[in-house]
Amino acid sequence: MTSRVAMGFVLAIGAALLAPAAQARGIDCSKATTRLDKIICADPQMREYDGRIATAYASALTVWNGAIAAYVRRDQAAWLSAFRAIGVDDNGGCTLDDRDCIRAEMLHRTEDVESGTYVHSGVYLAADGRKLLLTPRRANGYALRVFKLPDRNVTSLDEERAALWDGPNAMVAKMGDANGAPLPKACTLRLVPTPLAIAVTQTGACDGHSYAGSYRRDLKQTLADYQLELF
Structure with a gap:
């Protein structure tokens, strides 16, 4: 199981x-x-x-x-x-x-x-086709994946304290590759959520791609629709 x-x-x-x-x-x-x-x-x-x-x-x-x-x-x-x-x-x-x-x-x-993150969880879409998946975890924890297929794909690192809150209004996640392993150079995403959108800023090269921008919440999709991308 x-x-x-x-x-x-x-x-x-x-x-x-x-x-x-x-x-x-x-x-x-x-x-x-x-x-x-x-x-x-x-x-x-x-x-x-x-x-x-x-x-x-x-x-x-x-x-x-x-x-x-x-x-x-x-x-x-x-x-x-x-x-x-x-x-x-x-x-x-x-x-x-x-x-x-x-x-x-x-x-x-x-x-x-x-989870304190549940109300922000779900699927978010950028105008250029990028997708952001925010998965709740115990307490205020969360996991983050941002991608645009076929090859632009980053996931919060699979380690303790990789995805944290910075005060009550922002999340900061250290990102890795599609499997949550470290990238050659540091990549950090800062998320400021509102009820129906998330604004993302980026620090670091993130494997040569940009994941910054505005993502609107899609209330018609759930994380269950993206199991292959999540795991």
Whole structure:
């Protein structure tokens, strides 16, 4: 099992139509019918994660007066679609007999939606076709990838303290190659996010490419649409 549910099979179109209120409530254990729901309801830690996910999701819907609610719904629906496929689709992920794996998946989701970076996560597009993917991590952590295929691709370094906040309003990430390994020369990106855009400035050669500029948030896409680019 990888660290997250494999997302290639996600059928987000149908899941995106799920009622947000239903998603925000979490599982009603008095009405649990599926084996997965019963497994969660029988496990105190999983029930806690389910409640925390629901609370964080409901809060994210209201951020900036609902400015990113469309993205939050799609992101939650994509995760739910993958998670609910445990025991149904042979996705190379958890099985219903592996409680530790299910618990770990719920913990990962809990850490993502409770992250201080979650409200800025997602897909951002520049006018020239460059794309910026901002992935939330535990606490205020995040991972960053900026690319324009086929060969312009940088990823925050795969090391501690490579992607940090500089005060409450800016992120600073040390960037590496497509695999998060160091580049020949230092490359640092500074991000100043607003609800629907991110302004990027660059320090260093960044392998001869520029990643600076303005990126607008695309509320119709989620990180699940870019799994190959993320990992």
